[in-house]
Amino acid sequence: MEDILFYIFSAGILVSAFLVVASRNPVNGAMFLIVAFVGIAALFVLLESFFLAVIQVLVYAGAVVVLFLFVIMLLDVEGSEKIRPRVLSVVAGSLAFALMVLGVLALFASGLGGPEPDLPIQTAAALSRNFGYELFTKYMLAFQLIGFLLLAAMVGVIYISKGGQSTAPQSVKKGEEVAQ
Amino acid sequence: MNYLPVLIALIKAVLMVAVVVVIAAYAVLAERKIAGWIQGRYGPNRTAFPVIGYIPILGKMLTRLGVFQPVADGLKFIFKEDPIPGHVNLVYYFLAPCVAFIPAMTTMAVLPFGEMDGQPLVLANLDIGMLFLLAVSSLGVYGIILAGWSANSKYPFLGGIRGSAQMISYELAMGLSILPAFLWANAPGSETGMSLFNVVQSQDQLWMVIWQPLSALIFLVALFAETNRLPFDMPEAETELVAGYNTEYGSMKFGLFFVAEYTHIVIGSGVLTVLFLGGWNFFPGLPSPWPGGWVGGVLSTLWFLLKVFTVVFFFMWIRWTLPRFRYDQVMRLGWTVLLPLALANLVLNAIFIALFDNWFV
Incomplete structure (x- = not known):
């Protein structure tokens, strides 16, 4: 089932x-x-x-x-x-897809990527409490690093949209064209 | 494979959907009656049902109360002509009412509505019930966006854009405002997570609204915005946008939007009752008098429904009392008032709980 x-x-x-x-x-x-x-x-x-x-x-x-x-x-x-779609991006996409299929096939052929036995991940992820506990103890460093990365991305977005290396005028122009 | 449990679950689910849809239909009637009373009118008082309407005194009374009006409205939705404008994007035009309707019907699966011998009366008592509710109801916004976009005309489009922006903005404040309630409901060492039943059980002495009034207020305001009710009914705003996102819809497709909206109100009132008004607990400080067995189950469910109807009445009362906000005011309220307030509320509660645990436990 x-x-x-x-x-x-x-x-x-x-x-x-x-x-x-x-x-x-x-x-x-x-x-x-x-x-x-x-x-x-x-x-x-x-x-x-x-x-x-x-x-x-x-x-x-x-x-x-x-x-x-x-x-x-x-x-x-x-x-x-x-x-x-441009021809170049179609070719690039197909190439990347072919490489990925080849990689997966190679993994299976070498016997490394077969089905694994059941991981004890269920107990960690099933209850939200256990999930939070693991996140804030064992994986605290990774959690904070990701948080820092997201913060940096957010600051970057605000800087760009406020007109640093601005892409904002383009979208404004596009809006004006639509209005016309 | 044994099919009996599946069949029983299916029957329960159909019953629940039927009951909530009937409550939603009568919420429409309540809205019209309350609007009438507030504006000094009668509201619907003419629709008579063939046999019952002719019983001497009772029939006339029921007709005056408009009890048969929802039946007439429902029949009208089904039998009216279904116009399809020529300029719409057909696929999304048909998809939008379904996308609005299905999440509204799905959220009720995790809402507990009563208690029998210490067990919750609920379709699915999930460990993450509240998150499930937020996740599914956040999908409802696609109905509004798609309806506004597929209609391919100006007013629905404005309504759809407004609706999507508004619902994203208030989801944040809503999600943050319920967290203090769960922080308090989970005693140290408990395994209950975000189960809605556990929140109700933790309020058997004191309702959450009494010592978390700020969370309750933020949740209430966000709920008004998420259900697109006045004073935040930006996607519809009938004085500005004709009928907003559903301008181009008629007959049963409009009916689906309509039922979805009122179902959201009923379920939202239920969630507010569960989180902050003590669910089916009797009064603050008094132990629940519900006896064991199915009698207790029925009584606790009735008490819960009474609270839900009170909240629904509050929704209607507000709608016919307050004027509509301007769109930029709605956005400013959401981002610069409610969101920082909800964040500060959460952090303060967390600090307070940490201190409390260190000193007293």
């Missing part, structure tokens, strides 16, 4: 992730991104780590993609401006 569900959700994730890249209309792309995120949350549920599943939906599907859609709709009011 769980195996069947795993294959269904994985297939859903792969198809929608491909459509994120392939769809011409950016709104379609964002919608398929939501489907992919919810599918990943379903995989977390199959692993019995419900906390991660809920956080996945709450943060990525519930907040990040809303912002994506918000920006897409504000900048591209018509929604008809189709993106045409």
Whole structure:
């Protein structure tokens, strides 16, 4: 039963992730991104780590993609401006994909990447209390480093949008064109 | 494989959905009646049901109260013509009402509504119930965005954009305002996490609103914004945007948005009751008088529903009393007042709990 569900959700994730890249209309792309995120949350549920599943939906599907859609709709009011992929990016993408498939196949062939026995991760991730406890004791350093990285990114975004090495005038110009 | 537990769970879920949808339908009636009373009108008092309406005194009384009005409204939604404007993006135009409706129906799965012999009456008593509720209800915003965008005309688009910005902004303050309640509900060494049932059990002596009034206030304001109720009904704002994001919708598609909105209000009131108003606990300081067995279950559920209806009434009362905020005022209130206040509230409570634990435990 769980195996069947795993294959269904994985297939859903792969198809929608491909459509994120392939769809011409950016709104379609964002919608398929939501489907992919919810599918990943379903995989977390199959692993019995419900906390991660809920956080996945709450943060990525519930907040990040809303912002994506918000920006897409504000900048591209018509929604008809189709993106045409360049030949170079198609070639580069296919090459990267081929390399990744080769890498995975090589891993399996060498016998290193076979299915592992069950990890005790379930006990750590199943209860939110255990999750928090591990996060604030054993993995404290990694947690704080990531927090620092995110803070740096946030400061950078504020600096750029306030007009340091500004990309802001471009978006303003685009807005004016739309208004005209 | 044994199918009986699945079947029982399914029946319970269908019952719960049916009850909440009926409550939502009657919330619409309550809204119209309360609006009538506040504005010195009668509200709906004509719709009569064929047989029951002709019973001598009772029938007339029920008709005056408008009890049959939701039935008529529901039939009207189903049988009216379903216009589809030519300029819409068809896929998202059809998808949007469903996307608005499904999260509203899903959130009720984790909401406990009563207690029987120390066990919660709830569809799924999750360890992370509150997070599940926040996550699923945050998906509801896509209904508004897609409806506004797919309609391909100016007013719905403005409504959709406003709605998305507003809901993202107030989600933060809402999420932060409930954390102090969970900090207090989890005694040292307990394993309950963010279960909603545990929060209610911890309030058997004192309701959370009495010693966490600031958290309750922030949560209430954020709830008004998240359910798009006046004074924060920016996505609809009928005096500015016709009907906002659902301008181009008619018949049952509009009905789905409508039911979703009122379901959000009912569930939101339920969450407010669970977190801050003691759930089904009797009164602060008094032990719950509910007997064991199913009688206690029914009584505690009725007491819980009474509290929820009081909160729903408060929602309607506010709507017909306060004027609408301006859009920039809504944004400023969310980001510069509620969010810092909620953060400070959380940090102060954490410090206080740490000191409390060190000195007294």
